[in-house]
Amino acid sequence: MIEVQTQSVTDDISPSQIDFISDFIYRKTGIVLGQSKKYLITSRLYSVARILGKDSLLAVIEELRLRPTRQLETLVIDALTTNETLWFRDKKPFDALTSKILPFLHTVKKEKELSIWSAACSSGQEAYSIAMLLHTCDLFTDWKINIWATDISSQILERAKKATYTQMEISRGLPVQYLLKYFTESDDDNWTLNEVIKKLVTFEHFNLQTEQAPPSKFDLVFCRNVLIYFDRETKNKILDNILKVLLPHGLLLVGGAESTLGIHKQFQPLRFDSAIFYGAETSGAFWAEIAG
Ligand SMILES: C[S@@+](CC[C@H](N)C(=O)[O-])C[C@H]1O[C@@H](n2cnc3c(N)ncnc32)[C@H](O)[C@@H]1O
Known part of the structure; x- marks a missing residue:
């Protein structure tokens, strides 16, 4: 201590x-x-x-x-490390997930399993936003859901696992319907996320710069608002590693001020309404029906 x-x-x-x-x-x-x-x-x-x-x-x-x-x-x-984060950050990608990407995956995937990686998850808001979205949309109740959330900061991972947030943190992007449905208020004015959502997410220490991701493959990888801190060589190496763990149809989401363009040639942008995701070259045919 x-x-x-x-x-x-x-x-x-x-x-x-x-x-x-x-x-x-x-x-x-x-x-x-x-x-x-x-x-x-x-x-x-x-x-x-x-x-x-x-x-x-x-x-x-x-x-x-x-x-x-x-x-x-x-x-x-x-x-x-800078741990700035919020719930449903940038909103548009989450809207695209709800209206297009998740319903499409639900229809076309043969195995009832969805794997998502929140790389650089900070205090958990990103991973838990995804978990609440999946739980609310009701499409995946009989599916196996794996949300793997990782960060380099041990301290922030402890906070993420606890899933207890101050009033100020809650007010940063969490819609009130999610607050009422999934959180319990404690005497000290903090809010704790319910076990049903916590159980969907596994937190682990992971250094994007030095570690190779495990052999699991992902439908979706969120690597947002962290590439901005790296130089071009490190960004390229991280994107290379992400490419290796994306399923052939898998999608990568980066932060609003980030892009793979000019850094890694094997990603192509795919537009879903006004949200841009990135897929491997193989992914275009899979998403052709719904991506612009
Ligand atoms: C600004 S936060 C972004 C959190 C979340 N992805 C979002 O968009 O709201 C950046 C996070 O990246 C983590 N980070 C920085 N360098 C890292 C590395 N080499 N490997 C893994 N995580 C790292 C920090 O600890 C921090 O929690």
Whole structure:
């Protein structure tokens, strides 16, 4: 158990210390930081210093340089990942799933099994949004549903597994009908997701930069709002790995500000109403009936 210290943390960090932290984070996660992220690095390392009871950022950096334990590395990685997320993020892809993609998969898939990967799932809102959507649409009640949700941050995965959210987190995109149907309010004004939805999702630690996905294949892969943190080479490698685990008809969804175009040639964009998904070259024929 780590005791949180309250003493104040002082001092500034030098360009070479920023380079050291940026290099550490790049090697461990693929995330590109650098001198322009000095403010972010400093403010996030303050939290690590406080947790460890160190009185300077330099002390944290020196500890990481000279005595890099697994616990310290995890703390620094957790602090420097950005976990911003919300329910039903960007809405349009979820509308396309409801109106077109899921009904079509329900009609054409021979095996009654649906596998979905939420890669970089943060505190779980994405994976649970998918789970609630599937549960509500009633098409898949007798299907085997596998939702695999992964992230590099151990701390955020613990939060995701707990599935307890503050009022502020709930207010970020969760439609009230889902709140009433699937959440229970606790005395401290937090909301906890019901077991029936939690059970649909399996959370695991997974580093997109260094690990090969398991041999399972997926109908849908959500890899959203994480590619933006990587350089072109890392994005290409991650997209390559995703391609290997997509079923021939499988679809990839990236974030609103992300695309595979110009990064990986073997994905083609497929439009479902106003939402764009990406499929392998083989997927076009499968979706031809409903994709524009
Ligand atoms: C901004 S959140 C996006 C969450 C969600 N996908 C969404 O769109 O709302 C980015 C997540 O990517 C995770 N992440 C960053 N680098 C990663 C890596 N190399 N492997 C796996 N996850 C990573 C972070 O921990 C963070 O939770």
